[in-house]
Amino acid sequence: MEEWLILLDKTHALPLYEQIYMQMKRDITEQRVPVGKRLPSKRKLSEFLAVSQTTIELAYGQLTAEGYITAVPRSGYYVQDIEELAYTEPAAYTETTRPAPLKAEIDFSPGMVDPESFPFSRWRKVAKDVIDEQDAHLLQLGDPHGDLELRTEIATYLYHSRGVRCTPEQLIVGSGTEQLIPLIIRILGEDAVYAVEDPGYPLAHHVFDHNRRSAVAIPVDEEGLDTDALQRSQATVAYVTPSHQFPTGTVLSAARRAALLNWSAARPEHIIIEDDYDGEFRYAGRPIPALQGMDRGDNVIYLSTFSKSLMPSLRIAYMVLPKPLLERYRGAFIHYASTVPRLDQHMLARFMKEGQFSRHLNRMRKLYRKKLQLLMEQLTPYAPAVSCSGDGAGMHIIITVQDGRSETTLAEAALQAGVRVYGLDSYRSEPADGNPSFLLGFGGLTEGQIIEGVRKLMTAWGMKKRNSAE
Amino acid sequence: MEEWLILLDKTHALPLYEQIYMQMKRDITEQRVPVGKRLPSKRKLSEFLAVSQTTIELAYGQLTAEGYITAVPRSGYYVQDIEELAYTEPAAYTETTRPAPLKAEIDFSPGMVDPESFPFSRWRKVAKDVIDEQDAHLLQLGDPHGDLELRTEIATYLYHSRGVRCTPEQLIVGSGTEQLIPLIIRILGEDAVYAVEDPGYPLAHHVFDHNRRSAVAIPVDEEGLDTDALQRSQATVAYVTPSHQFPTGTVLSAARRAALLNWSAARPEHIIIEDDYDGEFRYAGRPIPALQGMDRGDNVIYLSTFSKSLMPSLRIAYMVLPKPLLERYRGAFIHYASTVPRLDQHMLARFMKEGQFSRHLNRMRKLYRKKLQLLMEQLTPYAPAVSCSGDGAGMHIIITVQDGRSETTLAEAALQAGVRVYGLDSYRSEPADGNPSFLLGFGGLTEGQIIEGVRKLMTAWGMKKRNSAE
Numbered sequence: 001m002e003e004w005l006i007l008l009d010k011t012h013a014l015p016l017y018e019q020i021y022m023q024m025k026r027d028i029t030e031q032r033v034p035v036g037k038r039l040p041s042k043r044k045l046s047e048f049l050a051v052s053q054t055t056i057e058l059a060y061g062q063l064t065a066e067g068y069i070t071a072v073p074r075s076g077y078y079v080q081d082i083e084e085l086a087y088t089e090p091a092a093y094t095e096t097t098r099p100a101p102l103k104a105e106i107d108f109s110p111g112m113v114d115p116e117s118f119p120f121s122r123w124r125k126v127a128k129d130v131i132d133e134q135d136a137h138l139l140q141l142g143d144p145h146g147d148l149e150l151r152t153e154i155a156t157y158l159y160h161s162r163g164v165r166c167t168p169e170q171l172i173v174g175s176g177t178e179q180l181i182p183l184i185i186r187i188l189g190e191d192a193v194y195a196v197e198d199p200g201y202p203l204a205h206h207v208f209d210h211n212r213r214s215a216v217a218i219p220v221d222e223e224g225l226d227t228d229a230l231q232r233s234q235a236t237v238a239y240v241t242p243s244h245q246f247p248t249g250t251v252l253s254a255a256r257r258a259a260l261l262n263w264s265a266a267r268p269e270h271i272i273i274e275d276d277y278d279g280e281f282r283y284a285g286r287p288i289p290a291l292q293g294m295d296r297g298d299n300v301i302y303l304s305t306f307s308k309s310l311m312p313s314l315r316i317a318y319m320v321l322p323k324p325l326l327e328r329y330r331g332a333f334i335h336y337a338s339t340v341p342r343l344d345q346h347m348l349a350r351f352m353k354e355g356q357f358s359r360h361l362n363r364m365r366k367l368y369r370k371k372l373q374l375l376m377e378q379l380t381p382y383a384p385a386v387s388c389s390g391d392g393a394g395m396h397i398i399i400t401v402q403d404g405r406s407e408t409t410l411a412e413a414a415l416q417a418g419v420r421v422y423g424l425d426s427y428r429s430e431p432a433d434g435n436p437s438f439l440l441g442f443g444g445l446t447e448g449q450i451i452e453g454v455r456k457l458m459t460a461w462g463m464k465k466r467n468s469a470e
Numbered sequence: 471m472e473e474w475l476i477l478l479d480k481t482h483a484l485p486l487y488e489q490i491y492m493q494m495k496r497d498i499t500e501q502r503v504p505v506g507k508r509l510p511s512k513r514k515l516s517e518f519l520a521v522s523q524t525t526i527e528l529a530y531g532q533l534t535a536e537g538y539i540t541a542v543p544r545s546g547y548y549v550q551d552i553e554e555l556a557y558t559e560p561a562a563y564t565e566t567t568r569p570a571p572l573k574a575e576i577d578f579s580p581g582m583v584d585p586e587s588f589p590f591s592r593w594r595k596v597a598k599d600v601i602d603e604q605d606a607h608l609l610q611l612g613d614p615h616g617d618l619e620l621r622t623e624i625a626t627y628l629y630h631s632r633g634v635r636c637t638p639e640q641l642i643v644g645s646g647t648e649q650l651i652p653l654i655i656r657i658l659g660e661d662a663v664y665a666v667e668d669p670g671y672p673l674a675h676h677v678f679d680h681n682r683r684s685a686v687a688i689p690v691d692e693e694g695l696d697t698d699a700l701q702r703s704q705a706t707v708a709y710v711t712p713s714h715q716f717p718t719g720t721v722l723s724a725a726r727r728a729a730l731l732n733w734s735a736a737r738p739e740h741i742i743i744e745d746d747y748d749g750e751f752r753y754a755g756r757p758i759p760a761l762q763g764m765d766r767g768d769n770v771i772y773l774s775t776f777s778k779s780l781m782p783s784l785r786i787a788y789m790v791l792p793k794p795l796l797e798r799y800r801g802a803f804i805h806y807a808s809t810v811p812r813l814d815q816h817m818l819a820r821f822m823k824e825g826q827f828s829r830h831l832n833r834m835r836k837l838y839r840k841k842l843q844l845l846m847e848q849l850t851p852y853a854p855a856v857s858c859s860g861d862g863a864g865m866h867i868i869i870t871v872q873d874g875r876s877e878t879t880l881a882e883a884a885l886q887a888g889v890r891v892y893g894l895d896s897y898r899s900e901p902a903d904g905n906p907s908f909l910l911g912f913g914g915l916t917e918g919q920i921i922e923g924v925r926k927l928m929t930a931w932g933m934k935k936r937n938s939a940e
Contacts, residue, residue, distance in 0.1 A: 067721075312609065
């Protein structure tokens with residue numbers, strides 16, 4: 001017994017079996033005891049250490065489970081042959097954080113919603129209703145395509161407000177555009193060539209790139225995607241934002257819509273991915289119906305999100321697959337679980353079912369229209385040096401500045417004055433000639449911030465009001 | 471005016487401007503009016519139809535926005551040239567649902583948690599606390615790696631209960647193993663060859679396959695992954711479940727742990743992906759520390775989830791990246807947003823900070839141990855015809871049946887009796903020789919269901935208790 005020194009501290013918080021286990025493990029890993037050595041019997045060790053036999057059993061059990069010792073029936077426990085390994089106790093972790101990016105006082109980010117108008121009390125209410133013992137089954141995994149309750153609500157909503165024709169079966173609920181697009185990419189095969197809008201949505205383009213798919217940039221003009229250029233290209237799949245082109249804000253014209261649908265109908269491999277990211281927010285007249293509803297074949301994959309209509313951080317998006325692709329999808333993703341928390345799915349379904357979502361949208365449409373009008377009013381006096389476009393829908397506009405300075409210089413000058421604007425070049429395949437343009441999102445700003453933001457921006461850029469006395 | 475017939479129904483629910491818009495759009499798309507035709511002025515049409523001029527403005531505005539007509543300054547509105555397109559009004563959708571798979575009365579699924587013990591009232595409480603006007607900033611997108619509050623809680627938890635050494639910075643929060651593994655795959659490059667356990671976790675293997683990465687199957691025996699076979703293979707990355715091998719339930723022995731860590735240390739491209747999916751649940755002694763904590767280099771990517779410890783439908787998982795890989799990750803995923811809802815992240819962080827998570831784990835550990843003991847007790851009388859293994863941890867065990875019948879025959883017989891068990895062959899690269907084995911999960915079953923399930927299963931298989939009078 002003398003060659004195995006174990007010191008127990010019975011006043012220590014660590015259980016006795018663990019003290020024994022740790023000392024034995026240390027001795028074995030540091031090779032202080034020879035491989036093959038027989039351990040003292042449980043009874044003997046328990047007597048020697050004056051602890052219960054159960055304590056020794058626990059220690060030996062743990063050592064056996066981790067493979068430091070092995071039990072030989074009717075003989076005893078033996079030290080195992082393990083490779084040399086210095087087990088280092090974990091060092092206490094030290095918390096470090098990344099430096100935050102320079103924060104502008106007023107950020108015209110296109111990805112923000114109005115935080116003050118969110119119906120927190122209603123959302124708390126649906127949370128309270130859904131998080132309930134009676135819904136205990138919602139703890140387990142649900143339908144990999146998203147729960148039927150939510151898909152049914154979305155299908156009804158899409159039919160009534162976006163003219164999208166689909167059954168709940170055709171809907172796949174996911175965590176965002178960047179999570180859904182790779183799934184689309186996989187079912188469209190390796191030979192697909194993607195047409196992307198130029199300028200366009202960089203995240204989607206990154207996803208094509210990351211999945212090593214060919215992508216061709218198709219120019220966007222004041223009618224939206226140049227369908228003639230698409231026609232001439234090698235593209236087989238067109239990724240488009242027809243309701244409110246991102247980032248230019250143009251609405252795809254009826255002629256172009258028809259041309260696009262005819263392009264997709266011309267060849268079986270031609271597919272349109274319609275990203276309707278903010279189709280809910282159109283300020284004049286009724287929303288423009290989705291391409292999907294005008295499609296006579298099975299050529300349009302409709303994609304949308306609750307990021308703009310509810311909150312970006314909810315991470316719920318969805319897509320409508322044409323039936324032939326749905327079959328392919330089921331075959332390819334048979335093992336995948338939905339990435340969207342199930343309680344959240346049911347909270348959203350309930351929120352929609354109770355009519356809260358429509359109510360919220362109607363409120364937000366009015367609010368964003370008001371903010372948009374205010375932003376335009378603030379900018380008007382600076383025309384024609386500063387002109388606006390893309391203001392028919394959504395939560396951002398484009399301003400074009402007649403100025404000798406470059407986009408970078410102007411953006412930098414704005415940032416120095418505490419205002420962040422988003423140069424259009426970063427959304428383009430290559431920098432454009434001509435006057436620099438900027439994307440101005442207004443969703444997340446208060447009216448005061450909009451007024452102040454434009455004032456600071458124009459001062460920073462040295463712009464004068466047309467009829468200003470200055 | 472006579473050639474443009476517009477009929478208004480002032481009693482109709484549809485707004486007047488919309489009635490005008492729809493009729494004009496239909497006439498244009500159906501080419502009843504010639505391209506280039508000048509529309510009546512707003513004033514004239516408003517007088518003719520006896521509606522306000524604003525109504526006409528809204529209709530013309532919508533038609534202009536959609537590109538059916540175009541405005542020529544100081545002249546008027548003209549019908550645009552659009553390609554022929556039959557706009558079909560969406561048909562009412564019909565709801566159909568997929569047929570549910572044959573549901574067994576008692577399902578020994580390995581992927582279920584105990585639904586009755588979930589602390590619903592506590593979870594409702596954190597939801598109520600987090601969904602609040604004061605947290606309005608949580609509506610906007612947060613840190614793409616997951617919010618710092620949650621990463622800090624996870625890092626502290628991992629250090630104390632799993633021996634994992636990491637800073638919150640090294641943590642990436644995601645929606646599940648199948649969402650995180652593709653991110654790992656991308657940063658490990660195209661030349662990586664993946665070693666997967668055989669039998670192993672099919673979902674991970676599908677992810678390697680879907681991302682077109684080479685994978686080699688390495689056998690698992692009673693000590694876990696065969697590290698000699700790994701050594702001989704071409705693999706550069708080993709995907710392993712050391713704490714409780716899935717599905718066999720073995721605990722990787724200390725010798726194999728050392729061998730595995732030495733393998734990873736031998737060459738810079740050798741990386742271990744340690745999937746610690748149910749490391750919290752070890753029933754004898756203390757939990758076996760994670761490989762990550764024993765790693766002396768930067769060779770282990772630690773991966774885990776709240777699916778077993780809290781609920782599968784929460785869809786929150788995480789990984790700890792070694793610092794060199796963290797840099798690569800930041801470069802590759804600069805444009806990605808987190809897929810995990812931010813309110814959920816803060817609910818979980820608060821739940822952990824308040825100590826509720828530890829409390830829940832302690833309760834569940836006791837509960838699952840009790841269920842496991844009950845399951846083993848029920849099976850013991852059928853030994854040696856039915857033998858158990860993999861019972862040291864987790865929420866499932868393996869039973870091996872000494873029987874001339876095939877795995878398929880036995881699984882089918884069980885299903886006919888209303889019991890679903892999971893044949894081990896479906897987790898293997900190819901069917902094994904020898905006695906069939908089955909995975910029996912017990913997490914989601916009540917004690918009554920466990921007793922009833924075993925009874926039905928043994929009856930269906932014609933097994934007799936050893937000392938039974940029958």
